[in-house]
Structure formats: structure tokens, C-alpha cells
Amino acid sequence: MATQKLRNFVVVAEELNLSRAAPRLFVTQQALSKQLRDLEEAVGVRLLDRSTRRMALTPAGEAFLASVREALAVLDAGVAAARSASPGGTVRLGFLMGGALELTTPILAAFSARCPEVGLELRETGLADPSAGLADGSSDVAIVRLPLALPDLDVLPLFVEPLVVALPPHHRLAGRASLTAEDVVDEPLAVGRTDDAVWRSYWTLDEQRGGRPPGLVRETTTHTEELQLVAAGLACSITVAGARRHTPLAGVRYVPLTGVPGS
Template identity: 35%
Template sequence: MDVHLRDLRALIAVAEEESITRAAERLFIAQPALSKQLRSLERQLGFPVLARHPRGVVLTAAGQTLVAGARDIVARWDEALADFRTAATTGRIVIGMQTAVGRGLQRSALARFRELSPGVIPTLRLVSWSDPSAGLDDGTSDVAFLWLPAPSDDLDVLPIVRERRCVALPADHPLARQERVAFADLLDEPIIALPPEAGALRDFWIAAPERNGRPAVIGATAETPDAVFEAVASGLGVVLLSEGNAHLYSRSEVSIRPVDGLPPAVLALAWRRADRRPLVAAFVRAVDEQLE
């Protein structure tokens, strides 16, 4: 049996909120994804931990025992991770990202960071979309380049760039003949979505708020940019992306057009609010200076 810290944190949140909906909002994931995660946890354990009723959920007797232990496990992990971070104030910084940053920013920021923190080795880490925190949640990244909305209110963010959204379509798609595409013309198109674990970020990139309750037609899900564009080139659907990434991921079999009727996307640098290490502050400063 392989129970993850993310499962324990989810169970704790549900126990404290006594509502899967409120717990999902607190964890910044979609309610169906959280329900699926909890059902999977119960299957792994072999016994129910939640009793569901019309007004919410309560812990079963077994669930109460498990939550008490889960709190201890999570607290011990957080303490151990904090001790590790304190010990690792020099030597290496891990920079999580889910797409190429580009935009002339990454190279200049890294050069400035090396000036501010000589001897610290930056490590670039590409993280699957299934972790919308790009490694910040489990401590495998120290800072991360993320698309907003941020997956947790425990993060601080520095907005970097605001860009309009575009749509990538197969090159032979009828809409590819237009110079611009209205979002209304995409409502019935199959769309390539991030995995359900991406939560609010998945909703943003399928433009769920702008659909006014009309469900998106999911043509496929993808966890990496390469998988996204392979799905588009294969005719499985279209995908929304930022204008800057349109230049980074150009492919001959895919056409990219600006979309009218959507708010822009915001790329940000994120880090854990409780992480006060000098090397994190130095990286934030290095990026911030490139924005001036």
C-alpha cells in the first residue's frame, strides 16, 4: 500500500472542514478530483474513513484514528523538511517549471543570481502538470515558475508577465484560416486539458469560468507541453496557451491564433511563504530585477 502525503493532507482538510467542497477550495483542487482521491485512499486502506450525509461528511471511527496519525506524520515530515532546508542554505537551488520560461528572462535572471549567490548551483527541474505547484508542495523545488492561479495560499508570488491567450489547432483545421478566433467559436471544440490533479489551473486553461456552466468537451489530457502539442497535431483537440509560449512551442503541423474573449494569462515566480532562506530571497531578487 502506497499512501502519499498529499492523500493525508487531503484527509486532514476534509476532517477539519467537514465538507469535501470546502476542503477542495482550501486545497485549490476541483471537488470531483478530491472525491476521487479520497475514494482511492479508502480502496487502498480497505475500510471507509468518511461517512457521507446530505450536509457534508464526518469521520468514521477508523477515520478518526487515521487522521490523528496522519496529523503526526505530516507534522513530522514538515519538521524534517524544515530542518533539511535550514541545513541546505547553500550549495543548490532547485527551480521548478512546467513549461519553458523563455521571454529573455531565465538566462538573465540566472546570471544575476550567480552574482548574488556565488557557489550556489541552480538546478532546473521540469515538473508534470499533475503537480500544479511544480514541486513547491512536496519540497522538491525551492522556487518555481507557475501560471496563475497559484495552487495554494501558502505561496508568495511575483507576477512576471501578462499575456493574451491563443489557441493551437491542427494546421488543417477550418479555424486556422482565420487571423483571430473568437472564444465562442471554440466552445464545442474538443480541448486538450491538464490532468484533474491540476485543479484550478486546469479550469483556467480550458477557460471553464468563461463557459458559463457549459461543460468543456475534453479531447485528451496531457501532463507535459510535448504531450499537449502531440495531441493537437494528432487531431485530438485544440489547446489554449499563452502568446509567449506560442513562440516557444511552434510546430509546422500546428497553427496558433490569438483568441478574443478571454482574460490574459499571468506567469509568476512562486516560493513558499515560510521559506526565509537567503538563497530563495536572492533568486526572487534576481528575477525581480529583470522586470524593472
């Protein structure tokens, strides 16, 4: 039984609300709901009562929660002990191009200062692999943008950044103070070419489309390519607010996107 599913169960038990738990875990509500169903199937009992307006733990869920918290505490203590007993080595660190934007450098510097005995092997990836090497095992740890199609991933949130819509300079929506998903679902979109369906679905606003397929989608391999398409008036792009600072491009307008969880 994957430890991340157990950690996610603890968060759901704390919130008793999927709409609040999902952003904490950087997953969609649908993905989290499926994880809970899979967990209940593995345990063999119903852990959560969803029959009322307010989600509640069943008696079995209460007992399971207490055991899970104890087990995770023991596991975390064991991992810490093992690491302290075996210092050194090399960590393969993947990072998605633009994953943490300007915070990437201070993150690496802080790690090196805290763990000087550990070597860092860096691997930068483009949009084709938003997991930055985690999916194929070529990275031990990675700085990424969620959500990803890796339900058993152990996640340590660094920050959540709001989304914006990158628009051509003369687009009819470029002068708006803010936009909703409904405003842009029919616009041509530039999005990363990847096999990660969960990641792609998030950036093409599939959840907000209500089952409607996206219109014209132009695939790219880097954020710079996305913004070049935007600047040329060939597409819009859903991106993070930091793109304005990290990848400035003349003419591109950035308008806050409301009603969609940040990344």
C-alpha cells in the first residue's frame, strides 16, 4: 500500500472536504476521490461516509486513521535514522524547466548548505516530461509543477502559484482585469506535448470544460515556445503568474485566471 495514499487519507480526514483537501495535496478532486476508493478497496471496509452533506469518518475510518498516523510516524523516524547513519552519496535532482522559476537557484543553494556531504546531479527537462525524471526513475527527487499522473508520489509542497492567461497583445480579452475558464475554453491553446494525461488535462482546463473537448491545441516542448506562439497571435496559454517575471516576452499580456486551483 503506497505511503502517499495513506498521507492523502490523513489530509482528507483532517479536512473532511475534498475541495479543501485536493489543493493541499496538489491533486484534482477526481484523482483524490479515486485514491480514496482504491484505498477502501485495498483495506476492505468503508472508511468515509459520503452519504451526508458533510463527509465523515466511519468507525472503521477512525480506527484506521489512528493506525496510519502511528505507522507514518514510525516510517518517517526510520527514514531519518537511515539517512543520518549513511551520509554522503549523490542525489539525482530533476527539475522541470521553469518549475520553481527564480526559486530554483536558492533551493539548490540551501540544499547544498544543509547537506554539504551529498552530491547533486542535475537534470533539466522540458514539457515532454513534466515529472522531471520521476516517471522513468532517472531522478531521485524533482522540482515539478503539479498535478501529475503519479498518484503514489511523495510530495513536499513548496508553494502554490496562481494561474494567468497569456494572451496576444491585441486579443479581445487582453484588457480584462481577470478571466474565468469559461472565457477561454474555446480559444486556441498552446500546451506542452506530453504523455502525462493528468498534467495535460490540467493545463488545457479539461475539468472546467464540463466534458467539452478542447478546440485547436498547438503542442510545444518548452515554455518559451508556448509564449512565442502567444506573441505571434497563434494561441493563448494557461501558465503561472511567475512567467511574467521569468520569461518576459514583448507584447504578451498576462491576465489573472480565477476559479482554477493554482500550481
